[in-house]
Amino acid sequence: MNLARHRTGTAAGHAVVLGAGIAGLCAARALSEVFDRVTLVERDTLAGDGAPRRGVPQGAHVHSLTVRGAAVLEEFFPGFVDRLAADGAAVVTALSEVEIVFFGSLLHKVPVGTVLQAGRPFLEDRLREAVRAVPRITVLDGREAIAPLATTGNDRVVGVRLARPGLPGSTEDVDADLVVDAMGRAGRGAAWLEALGYRKPAEQRLRVDVAYASRRYLVPPGAAGPDHALLVGATPARPRGLVLTRQENDLWVLSLYGFGRPDHPPTEPGEFLRFAAELASGPIWEALRRAEPVTDVAAFGYPHSLRRHYHRLRRLPDGLISTGDAICSLNPIYGAGMTVAALQAAALRECLADGTRDLPRRFYRSAAKALRLPWLFSTLADRSMPQVPGTRPAFAALLGKSFRATMRAAATDPEVAAAVWNAVSLTASPAALARPRVVAATLRNWPRGSER
Template sequence: MSQRGYRRAGDRAVVLGGGIAGLFAARILADHYAAVTVFERDRLTDDGTNRRGVPQAQHSHGLLMRAADIAESRFPGLIDELVTDGAKTVSAFDDFRAIFFGNVLHRAALGRTSIAASRTFLESHVRGRVSALPNVTICDDAAVAGLVASDAGVGGVRVLRREANGEPEAIPADLVVDAMGRGTRVGAWLESLGYPRPREDHVPVDIGYATCHFRLPLDAVGGDRIILVGPMPSRPRGFGFAAQEGDVWVLSAFGIGKDDHPPANPGALLEFAAEFAPDDVATVLRRATPIDEVATYRFKTAVWRRYERLDRIPGGILSIGDAVCCFNPIYGSGMTVAAIAADLLDEVLQQGTKDLPRRYYRRVGRMLRTPWWLTKVSDITMPPVAVGSPRVKSLAHSGLNTAFRAAAADPVAAATFLDVLNMTKSPVHMLEPRAAAAMVGLGRIRQRRLSPNSEGVS
């Protein structure tokens, strides 16, 4: 526990959920509360076993730049520890090949580094750091059965421990943090206490994933450690092919809309991805032999629960991570957004606990606008996504394609675009002189090519 001279916010905080969002939240709460308890429904192990509560764990994961920076600031030395234990550092766009709408983003070392590793590997390392904090206790095999009401809203939780065959135990808390993911039941529990549910914004993406793993050398695809091929309107399919800890590579292929979901058969899955992969990657995939069965996963709808717009917000409880906003997983935003939200919680707690949930949700709501807007604009370009008119879809496609082409041609535009995707800069920075000039230049070239008077045509 760090000693920053903060005024103690309370005696006890409780976190519901021991995933990445819950662990980052626990790390922050440890600086503000005398004791922090994390309750996790699953049984936790350190043997690399994927837990039931994270059905997407076998699919591609990694810490984007901003998440890696926050993780290192909260857990000094964590990044070196991850790499020492086998995680891969990835330098954009030096050994990270990104292909969006058919454009290969500018290949150069831009000084931006992220971490590629499996979800289970990342989570176990962060959990090890959190459990080492002297005032944090992580309790697994503990199912949350409901909330304990208080005059101000919520004053604790009811927990059913699997080793105790009896009634749920009431656990008092000054603050309850809901980190139970997109399947959280907190909205229904609060409604039963007389509070309104937040409005939900939806984007029906209907993503189907299929993943398998391989043993391949690190130089299997010419030195690249991640190859990401994004979907495009004419082909709403994509994949990520990435090195992980050890000598393992993971292929996560996806399709938007039921007709484009990838197959669960290993050979068919490899062919599915190879059909639109770069030639060198397709060659590797067609020769590779999976070391496990294909894992499938379906994500139907991106959801943003608009807590910041509620007139009545109960005291004593707040939500974080996917329990507030869960994105289309192809963007890899989940862990980064959870880490940023934890940082915001720290900032809000430093200002005291008065009206804490409302102040927190206002900050989180402002932060979420950018990633939600960016991912929604990208999602609606896909024909299977039933959002937006044909004209809106066309305009979104044109705008994104211009940005991708600029990032393919110009290193500054590529770096700026990467910063926007990693949430270290806002989309406004794409209008900075060099990036804007690259996009405007492409537009002028295109106009000249389309003009009936260009190249002497009358």
């Protein structure tokens, strides 16, 4: 059965998306182009009040929409970025208005594009409003997915069983031609495959043991000087980092992180600031020290990066796909999570343009291509940290030297700085770091003598 048509043709069928985070919202928008009904289901009650919600425990921490992520959202919702800016989101020129210290070197402040800085609840609330405005999409909150509904032979998923949390006997069955698991890294879609008699996808995990602590502050306009963000990355010798950014309506968020329990940031306010003071300096930091906190310190732990290789499965039922963190969850210190979710939705959109026949297999292969470089870049950076287990010490040391030399070159060379930024923000391929001129600049800064 081939229900979906080309996005410019007549749509048919019903799709159900489970999870109203960034991945689910973008997937619902892609599906609305080829299905005449899309139902977006969320376990949380969606208040739209700008507060972090239970289903997004990382919502209180720093989020930044990369240039690539903003471009994808703009394709789905023309004018969305301008609307965010009009509502108060900070539009910042990278790198000229951002101080970034990677592996001990301050990147050259060359202008390479704009970055949209806004809190996760602020951005998600407005993205949800844009999704609600699509005529074919209905949002159901306060309901959770219990199990898939399948044909007798389990060769096709034909719906999903929902329930209201905490209300026994509240189950309801919803028929669907396609069910999309966007419920996060817990991986219910993978468990459902096993329950239906299929193999679960192989999992690749990299234990990073990163913990966050964050607090929001109100900083008067102009008090922080010309810069609108400060990022101090962890190093192998000091596995701690800091991100301080201006977000919507002159609110700033300070997020601290550390690899391994001894370097996890504290949540007691005084200790929280002392931890930050070991990493930060300059006018932007002094302004924050005098600023008024508007929230308590929020904590969040991230045990491991995760990738599920759905694209390697030989057998898959029709009518069920997973997306977002359910496929790939990257260490959040690299700020790529929302962009990766949007890229997977873009891959889904392209696959749907050719119909729904063999959709799971085609989508997983397309998503794997989109995820290959973000996963490689993230995990290589993690493996340079000796606190991350599973990497041979010699290889971790080599990665650390390579990153340190690259960042030293990026401190004075605008081309290298731009290549680093484009790789981190997924604006361009990390392969640009292998250009002969960039490699030559890196080698000139390779540790020598006592540093070897």
